[in-house]
Amino acid sequence: MTTDVTIYHNPDCGTSRNTLAMIRNAGIEPTVIEYLRNPPTRDDLVKMIADAGLTVRQAIREKGTPYAELGLHNPDLTDAQLLDAMLKDPILINRPFVVTPMGTRLARPSEIVLDILPDTHRGPFAKEDGERVLGADGKRLV
Template identity: 45%
Template sequence: MSDVTIWHNPRCSTSRATLSLLEQHGLQPEIVEYLKTPPSAAQLKTVLKELHMRPRELMRKKEAIYKELGLDAESLTDDKLVQAMVDNPILIERPVVLFGKRAALGRPPENVLDLFNDMG
């Protein structure tokens, strides 16, 4: 099934575990190493809608760049936060799995299985 995509970081154990879990369920996702090929602002906004999240909820707040860029400022708009993730993809929480018009954050990895529960 190639309509499954994972925004993957091979250096992240949770991302690797999520990819492995998908493969164990017979899924062969398209692997997008989002640090090398970051999503566009439009893609990110679409995925945020599918995740039912605001931009800050998908950000890795412990990354040094989060503080360096002052991204904890409450005055920042969603558009500015999205642009910060596009410009600095390390800020995007991982892994994100996309299936059709649905998405899930693989934290914990089992979260992504809900995307496929009503298949069949």
């Protein structure tokens, strides 16, 4: 089943891979945007952050990024300055953002994506680390 679901994905990220697998477990083949190669536009990024109920600062990734070197921890930086940094260096965009007709979420942890997917899961699901998320009946365990 295809539906209007988009994931801003980094295939090197386990959380992003788990999120994509949960979407597919629901029988959905999403639009996959590898945001490091094809970053969102400023307007799209602003909309995703707002629709997910986050602040710009909450949408920044610190771990494994130039966050500290760029001084992005400075509380005096404006949202516009933070967005500029995220768009210049997309690794600073936290991941994965998922957009569905049921809402937008930053799927950290990955099972948050279940809040915005239809209840069409095809049986059990476990994350790459073995943590069970869906039972044999396709119902949420966590």
